[in-house]
Amino acid sequence: MNTPYQDAQRAGQAAVRTTILDHSIDLLVTEGPAALTMRRIATGIGASTKVLYTMFGGKEGLVDALYREGFARLRRVQQQASRTEDPLTRLNDLAAAYRAHALAEPAYYRVMFEQAVPGFRPSTEALDVAESAFDASVAAVQACIDSGVFGPGDAHEISKILWAAAHGAVSLEIAGHFPPETAARRFDTLMAAVGHAFLAAEHGQGRTS
Amino acid sequence: MNTPYQDAQRAGQAAVRTTILDHSIDLLVTEGPAALTMRRIATGIGASTKVLYTMFGGKEGLVDALYREGFARLRRVQQQASRTEDPLTRLNDLAAAYRAHALAEPAYYRVMFEQAVPGFRPSTEALDVAESAFDASVAAVQACIDSGVFGPGDAHEISKILWAAAHGAVSLEIAGHFPPETAARRFDTLMAAVGHAFLAAEHGQGRTS
DNA sequence: CATTATGGGTAACGGCGTTACCCATGAGAT
DNA sequence: ATCTCATGGGTAACGCCGTTACCCATAATG
Numbered sequence: 001m002n003t004p005y006q007d008a009q010r011a012g013q014a015a016v017r018t019t020i021l022d023h024s025i026d027l028l029v030t031e032g033p034a035a036l037t038m039r040r041i042a043t044g045i046g047a048s049t050k051v052l053y054t055m056f057g058g059k060e061g062l063v064d065a066l067y068r069e070g071f072a073r074l075r076r077v078q079q080q081a082s083r084t085e086d087p088l089t090r091l092n093d094l095a096a097a098y099r100a101h102a103l104a105e106p107a108y109y110r111v112m113f114e115q116a117v118p119g120f121r122p123s124t125e126a127l128d129v130a131e132s133a134f135d136a137s138v139a140a141v142q143a144c145i146d147s148g149v150f151g152p153g154d155a156h157e158i159s160k161i162l163w164a165a166a167h168g169a170v171s172l173e174i175a176g177h178f179p180p181e182t183a184a185r186r187f188d189t190l191m192a193a194v195g196h197a198f199l200a201a202e203h204g205q206g207r208t209s
Numbered sequence: 210m211n212t213p214y215q216d217a218q219r220a221g222q223a224a225v226r227t228t229i230l231d232h233s234i235d236l237l238v239t240e241g242p243a244a245l246t247m248r249r250i251a252t253g254i255g256a257s258t259k260v261l262y263t264m265f266g267g268k269e270g271l272v273d274a275l276y277r278e279g280f281a282r283l284r285r286v287q288q289q290a291s292r293t294e295d296p297l298t299r300l301n302d303l304a305a306a307y308r309a310h311a312l313a314e315p316a317y318y319r320v321m322f323e324q325a326v327p328g329f330r331p332s333t334e335a336l337d338v339a340e341s342a343f344d345a346s347v348a349a350v351q352a353c354i355d356s357g358v359f360g361p362g363d364a365h366e367i368s369k370i371l372w373a374a375a376h377g378a379v380s381l382e383i384a385g386h387f388p389p390e391t392a393a394r395r396f397d398t399l400m401a402a403v404g405h406a407f408l409a410a411e412h413g414q415g416r417t418s
Numbered sequence: 419c420a421t422t423a424t425g426g427g428t429a430a431c432g433g434c435g436t437t438a439c440c441c442a443t444g445a446g447a448t
Numbered sequence: 449a450t451c452t453c454a455t456g457g458g459t460a461a462c463g464c465c466g467t468t469a470c471c472c473a474t475a476a477t478g
Contacts, residue, residue, distance in 0.1 A: 034328060038435060048458050049436080059435065113384060115323045119243055127385060160387070161378075161399045168377020169370075175322060176336060178369070190370045193406030194399065247466060257427050258467080268466065 017055055019045055021065055028066065028107045033116035036063075063117045068129045070108040075133035077101045082136040087143035088195075094137050095166050095191045099184075102170045113171065134159055144198075151200040158198055165194045226264055228254055230274055237275065237316045242325035245272075272326045277338045279317040284342035286310045291345040296352035297404075303346050304375050304400045308393075311379045322380065343368055353407075360409040367407055374403045 023044045027035050038059055042049040056062040081097035084090040102109045110116035112130070122130070141162070142155035150158070169190050173183040232253045236244045247268055251258040265271040290306035293299040311318045319325035321339070331339070350371070351364035359367070378399050382392040 037433080039433080050457055050459095053436075054456070110324065113323075113380070115319065115325065116327075118325075118327060122385065130386065157391075157395070157398075160381075161395055161402065164377040164381050164387075164395065164399055165374050165403070166377070167381060168373040168375070171322070171380055172369075172373050172376060176331065177339065178373075186366070186370055186373065189366075190373055190403065193370065193403050194374070197402030197405050246464085248464085259426055259428095262467075263425075 013055070016051065020052065020055065020062070021069065024062060024066060025069065028111070029105070032107055033110055036117065038062075059117070060120060063111065063120045064123055064126050066108075066111055067120075067122050067126050070105075070112045071126075071130040071133045073105070073108065074098075074101055074112075075135070078133060078136040082140060087140055087147050088149050090140045091137070091144060091162070091195065092191070094140055095162070095187075098163075098166050099170050099187055102174070106174060109170075109174065113167070114174075134163060137162065148200055150198045153198065162191070162194060165190050222264070225256075225260065229261065229264065229271070230278065233271060233275060234278065237320070238314070241316055242319055245326065247271075268326070269329060272320065272329045273332055273335050275317075275320055276329075276331050276335050279314075279321045280335075280339040280342045282314070282317065283307075283310055283321075284344070287342060287345040291349060296349055296356050297358050299349045300346070300353060300371070300404065301400070303349055304371070304396075307372075307375050308379050308396055311383065315383060318379075318383065322376070323383075343372060346371065357409055359407045362407065371400070371403060374399050 020041065024036060024041050027040060027044065038049050038052055041062075042052055052062060056065065077097050077100075078094055081093045082090055084093050107116070111120075138155050138159040141150065141159045144150040145153060145155055166187070169178070169183070169187040172178050173180075173187070178186055229250060233245060233250050236249060236253065247258045247261055250271075251261055261271060265274065286306050286309075287303055290302045291299055293302050316325070320329075347364050347368040350359065350368045353359040354362060354364055375396070378387070378392070378396040381387050382389075382396070387395060
């Protein structure tokens with residue numbers, strides 16, 4: 001399919017690509033989004049800015065790659081948190097892991113949800129990557145439904161709604177609207193309230209079509 | 210207390226100040242956060258950038274003023290939406306108004322919640338202004354508690370949790386994670402689910418301390 | 419009328435994303 | 449083996465940005 005030359009070329013490009021991304025991530029995490037400039041990345045790896053442009057097409061493309069990486073990390077964290085057997089406590093663990101991860105890597109969270117890079121909008125492929133970070137959550141919700149803890153419903157839909165709730169609480173916390181002492185309690189109260197609405201029990205509020 | 214001269218001087222400064230803010234808002238709403246530069250504001254009002262710096266101290270101060278204005282508008286919208294008598298439908302109206310306002314003025318929403326201006330963090334006074342935008346919501350929750358629709362609880366706390374839920378759903382919608390057709394339904398489902406947890410009825414989930 | 423403080427305009431500094439230009443390098447042809 | 453030529457990366461510039469040092473006109477004070 002490819003000549004050995006093309007393979008080698010491509011391998012070299014891939015190596016350069018990961019080098020660039022590694023250094024960009026380093027800048028992002030250690031100095032924040034403001035330090036993420038094309039010049040600093042280029043000089044940091046000992047190359048000229050031209051390389052970044054031929055390889056990523058511009059800052060937009062580079063940030064898109066970081067955006068994907070951010071959700072890939074979230075996905076990893078979510079999968080590690082979904083080993084618990086009991087479906088309901090597993091959902092709890094996933095929510096807690098979501099908040100912990102957001103607070104632990106605020107730079108990524110800003111890129112992912114707070115438009116830290118001024119004009120950036122994720123591509124549709126990037127949004128798909130983001131979507132896949134919540135596979136574990138969907139599976140946990142499905143397990144809750146299958147085991148009868150939750151009433152019947154669309155696991156995908158319920159997972160999205162849980163995500164919205166978790167994201168809202170974490171987002172306000174990071175934005176400074178929730179004081180640190182109360183933020184954790186409010187997060188737990190909100191997640192418990194939403195989860196409660198989907199329980200199989202008694203009365204039929206909160207169904208999803 | 211003040212000499213007439215000082216009064217006149219101050220009046221002139223206040224007029225210049227509102228002129229600057231009006232033009233900044235105009236730029237923000239019509240061209241988005243990227244167009245909000247000190248140079249464009251200055252040339253737009255026919256002055257030099259120096260005026261902006263003597264009056265606001267820098268871009269940070271100017272954006273802080275816009276941040277306050279954004280929450281002042283939200284406050285106004287919320288108060289207009291809180292004329293309904295029945296407490297529970299009033300809460301519903303407030304939530305709907307919150308989402309409608311966020312979608313109608315995305316530029317403000319970005320300044321308020323998505324760090325549209327790269328390094329900006331609101332001052333504590335600005336956060337207080339933000340807080341006051343939710344007075345109507347707190348009052349509605351208190352009315353729900355007083356009328357027995359909600360169980361006993363801290364109205365302030367419950368209002369914050371409702372805010373977090375609404376914000377999460379709207380934020381994901383604006384970020385592109387919720388397709389337009391489903392966003393409204395998800396918002397309603399989430400708000401219904403959270404509200405349901407605080408109803409006075411039967412079982413005691415979702416209390417707030 | 420002379421002096422002095424104040425406030426705003428000019429023009430610059432350093433940094434940003436981006437790109438036009440140029441040259442070295444190496445593949446393919448003769 | 450030499451030549452031609454396409455390609456990829458470095459240099460340096462362009463036009464922005466936020467910010468500020470400098471200068472001068474204006475107006476209050478003696």
